Amino acid sequence: MRVALVGNPNVGKTAILNALTGGNFTVGNFPGVTVEKKEGKTKIDGMEVSFIDLPGMYSLEAASIDEKIAVEYLSRERPNLILNILNSANFERNLYLTLQLSRFDIPIIVVLNMMDKAKKSGIKINSKKLSEILGVPVVETVAVKNIGIEKLKREILIGGSLLKVRPKNLDESINEAGKIAKLVVQRIKPKKSLDDALDEVFMDKHLGIPIFLSFMWMLFTFTYSVADPITGALDEFFGASSEYVANLGGWFFSLLGSGIIAGVGSVLVFVPNIAFLFIALSILELSGYMPRAVYLLDNIMSKFGLSGRAIIPMILGFGCNVPAIMATRAIEDNRIRIATVLVNPFMSCSARLPIYILFAGVFFPGSGGTIVMLIYLIGVLIAFISALVFRKTLLKGEAEFIMELPPYMLPNLRDVWRSTWSRTRHFLEKAGTVILLMSVVVWFITQYPGGSLEKSYAAVIGKMLTPIFSPLGWNWELIVALISGFVAKEIVVATIGILNINLAEAISPFSALAFMLFTLLYMPCLATIATIRAEVGTKWAIFIVFYSFFIAYLVAFAAVVVGSWF
Template identity: 65%
Template sequence: MVGNPNVGKTSLLNALTGGDFSVGNFPGVTVEKKEGKGVIGGKTVTFVDLPGIYSFQTESLDEKVARDYLKNEKPDLILNVVNALNLERNLYLTLQLTEFGIPMIVVLNMIDEAEKEGIRIDAERLSEILGVPVVKTSAVRGVGIEELKREILKGGRVPRAFRGNLEDIIRTTEKIAREVTVAEKPEKSEIEEAFDEVFMDKHLGIPIFLSFMWMMFVFTYSVAQPLNDLLSITFDAMASYIASFDGWFFSMLGNGVVAGVGSVLSFVPNIAFLFLFLSMLELSGYMPRAVFLVDGFMSRFGLNGRAVIPLIMGFGCNVPAILATRSIEDRKVRIATALINPFMSCSARLPIYVLFAGVFFPKMGSVVIMSMYLIGVLIALISALILRKTLLKGESEFIMELPPYMLPNLKELWIMTWSRTKHFIQKAGTVILAMSVVVWYITTYPGGSIEESYAAMLGKAIQPIFSPMGWSWELVLALISGFVAKEVVVATIGVLNIDIRSIMTPHQAFAYMLFTLLYMPCVATIAAIRAEIGAKWAAFAVIFSFSVAYVIALIATGVGLWL
């Protein structure tokens, strides 16, 4: 399966395999590989989803993997998945695929969306020109899947080869697109033009983008808070009830598992609302415009617009965001983007913000939480500028396509929101559960009280490093446990049953929030950095982020005392 990014290959893979596919990496490289099996007409067919690419003209890692796979593995059939909304752009890759001499089927996906936009494609004429079967599909709605399966069984056909230089290929794609497009896509509607005039305005665009972000944080903090409080009260009651029974098992289950995991799960409504809002911005077509809008701004920091996508993804989770840097062709920009990504505030940090903002800043929680995200972005950009002026010098350029505005499909909105939220819940049921038990153990043994526990020994040994900020050993222990996963900071506070209001002031709390925003990436993020850009840069990321976090938290403490 070969195609441009975002043409619906994963949806098509789901439709053809019933969702039965695995995700790994191609041998020897860090590029993601999706592989699944489907039974068609009694035959088992193995589908390999190659990384999304625009052409074979540049030297990005994704393109190298796709080219090498087609040359060396020689698959029986290429499913060239094409976005019917933009036939001309997609045909550029199609014509290059003809040079491999492998049987092919062209899949005109998203055909329903294209027809809504007034685009009518003559599939028969396109089939005659290319010399291969052409099937119209809508993978999300299951349209054309059975016809595609029948064509797969037939094995496709070897396409007519289109050779020539870059200009020849471009001219040919333009000619073919004109010939097979029966009804041209209409000009932008007046509403679309009006939206673009406002959203893309050089003066209004950035303030509008920031206002959307502001609404997102108000929505996430305010609307979800009643549910958050209800879940928190429920889990606290469950933990107390279970721990009231005699024996170490009930102590571990109540004070460890339920108190730790529950303290994190109570923030699921906040996380879900955050992902819901981000998904709406993506599916509506606004997010790519925000990316395009800030490209000029990003270039001042040595990055380009393509770097914005991984950075925005970092608001969800830093791990897939770092993996998304693969699409950045410039190696130095790719390294810089991966190194600064941990400064983008991932969803795992949100429970920390909500907890501390709710206790110390109840009347301005949204402002405080948004300030964390903005400070993270600011620190990331300043870090990028420093890196690009010193260790990673160079220039960079960027080109992207803007999709049409669309009302988000409710099914897609649900799938996108749920898949991201599910990842957060799975972490609570695995990593955070395990860490909650570990924290319970080191806070219970060897003595009978927390003050005599292993946790106290560890926290008190490291606490002097943070004495300038005035943080107690309990808070330091929470930071150490947060190295595994940032949500564990809240879980640790829950297991320790700390009354944070009694051990710190508002300015210390703000400094603590800043430190959790900026200090060492979690283990999974470090592993992703190591896999993408090497162990040396992963070690640098740990040292650099800790240093930045310490200095910023120290400054925040000093300013808070002065105020």
């Protein structure tokens, strides 16, 4: 049995999927496109049921790529059943989509999720009467607390029903939704809720931005300081292991010790930092605060020609630029979408975090969290300025913004763990594949054609490019590290580990800052470039490679020049 989960964004579809499958679902892409697809399987009383969580949509009159994919899936794949998830606190608006689903002639179960939030908002829904009007089963749930899930499973086995109300067009759907809402919804004037009280503080025009910046500072300080003891212990472990194995003698132990353990170990050292970063980000996202931060920043975003929908992919870029660029498919205006894709690589992904932590620890001890936060903010600033340039020249047009704010939630520890592990696992998988392979490559070019490191292939390549980077104060070893970072940014740290560079002796603090800024801004990794090419074309992929290198060099050079004044 195939069941599609359909609903507006932020109605709790993934929470329902988690509750029904026990978190047993896979994440992939829809065929031929890069829109994320979540699928889960479970058995209900012996019957195998396959669930698919479709992208959120407000209407079947699809505007964004995400919405088109959802509509096409329902039209072509024709699942056996639709679970239409509604946010009960926004019942009438969610009902527009419900009524439009009648066009597919697929049995439906209406799921009134977040009933606790509706109650707190003074909204009482007569689900029995709603079921009679629509002619389909209606189940009340609070998915994050597993309330109503067993009843929902029983209704899934029965199979749902076809909608009795069948509007001919969108206008009729809106009119019918209004009529039905009047019949089944009772509104009681609620007392001032905790959500309202929190919004008055977090979204205040004077306090909102300072609070947001304070949260960001705490996030990076937490990431840096809490993980520091674990990072130090791992660094000692991998350093000692690398030296011990390399000293066993022979090319194989040299490869294993000086290449693989030194390279991969240099990256794995920073897994605690990355895990703590994702824990903090997951808490901010799951609590409902992050969308409010997005709303706060919209006024700033609009001045740079970007819509509110562009902010979510930019925030996702702090994790990884690849899925973040894929997420731009939710943006309806193609010019805004292209601009968002092009500036996304300036949002510092987690792969670059080990570089900042390494350099900040050597050159700015005691201020690591603050330095890392400033690097991230500079990336955001460059992204905004670049977006403004693109929207005023290459991609002219107006930006629009419509956004729904989800209720505040106390993050569930299980959900925080799932979100953190999913993102950290991606980092570990790269360490076991791409980084391991590149560590072998870097070891090879530093060992051959034989003799000293100064005569190796790596030295030849690095010294050839030294005239370009000498104004920034970097030696050939650091240049080789930057080149390796084109494949994946984590490899920069791996290369520094393999080359055994003494950073404190190799460069000055301001050259170190320039290096951090350069790695923040220079050409995206190979996977990101491939994704940009797939999403917006070869022309834009080539453009961003050269544009980002130019901006990176300009900003890094400015840092060195400013440093020379002190």
